[in-house]
Amino acid sequence: MDESKDKRSQSSNDSTVPRAVVSRLSLYLRELQQLVHDGNTTTNSTQLGTLLGFTDAQVRKDLAYFGQFGYPGIGYRCEELIAAVKKILGTDRSWPVAMIGLGNLGRALLRYRGFHQQGFQIAAAFDVDAEKIGSHVEGIEVFHLDDLAEVVAAKGIRLAIVAVPALAAQTVADSLVEAGIEGVLNFAPVTLVLPDRVSRVGVDLAIELEQLAFAVVNQPENP
Amino acid sequence: MDESKDKRSQSSNDSTVPRAVVSRLSLYLRELQQLVHDGNTTTNSTQLGTLLGFTDAQVRKDLAYFGQFGYPGIGYRCEELIAAVKKILGTDRSWPVAMIGLGNLGRALLRYRGFHQQGFQIAAAFDVDAEKIGSHVEGIEVFHLDDLAEVVAAKGIRLAIVAVPALAAQTVADSLVEAGIEGVLNFAPVTLVLPDRVSRVGVDLAIELEQLAFAVVNQPENP
DNA sequence: TAGATTGTTAATCGATTAACAATC
């Protein structure tokens, strides 16, 4: 039996890929897009590694978790690898996203161009401030949080961004779960309790600065 | 020789603490502050672990990298541990921070309350748009990027937040290095090249959504 | 073909967990 056919498989053979690998995948994608922008058609594990501060072995191993995308002697074709990584990440399609909370951060994120460029579009915004309900920000309609389930269902929204005050975050999260949301990107500085079936990514802006402060204070040359 | 005196040391005995440990340190701090807010005076490794989804052993091990903060049979005194963790992170003092770029994100971050609560204050903002120079946003003066080195020196600023478009980010980063900045929190979706002596933390908002999409697509129950 | 670079295996390194004596 010759099973060597179709070796260039893209089957995500799963069996749990390490989380660290997935986060590097996004970095590879970003670097590849940059390389294409700069006019490159191919790259290789050494170049990608150098750009990101990884070893070449790690780049190859990371990508090999998901299939065979390279060409021995040549490297990787940028566009081809971009398409493959997007497919793995699930961003080969467009994702409608709900924005919850229209304070400073929520409004800024609504206007942020980077989401759309990677396949995400804010499809609806939600708040509880009567002044804001029914208005449009950046062409996006603002609904009352009470209408969450209805709008989410109508627009096929599966992801939500939480940009509400810390005190409101868990309550909002409960509503999101109730509305059938499958993934939450949380900017509130609290640990959200969610059922296992709902995915969660947390970004705490103050914590990022704390990490930076630690790094500066503990620089080899810095008391 | 009895060297058991002063065992409750806070000496960060260094020898390189794993990066993952430091990032969890910030989460412990956040949880501890929450616990105090909720009226607790003591906690323990099991409680902290449960709140954050870590094992109790990991909590103890992480903290033990930096000294002995707990009391066998009792656990940890919240306020005491908060003070210790802040000292380790370097946030027992206040850090003046420069904000570079006053687009949507920069302005939102300028207004974000969470920074101040953890010991960071935006001491100056910088842009290149003549319309903005000299104005004040949230009581913070806006300078031209050309005045970076001067203002940074005058105000003792060591950390900077980069919230400029991707295309401008590396140029801005070079200016920051030139101005003597020691740590950069970068929101631009590019890998900044910085000398080793300058610390770097990157937050790519689109990447966070990508990670969420991957998690949702690869949920045990989700094709 | 010779040179380059992959995918993958084995070796190394580091991080997490389990277990328990020490201690309050």
Next chain:
DNA sequence: TAGATTGTTAATCGATTAACAATC
């Protein structure tokens, strides 16, 4: 004292790196 919980050591687990045959 008995019960609880730490700090730490040893065991396990997982991730990174090095090396190289396979391949274009």
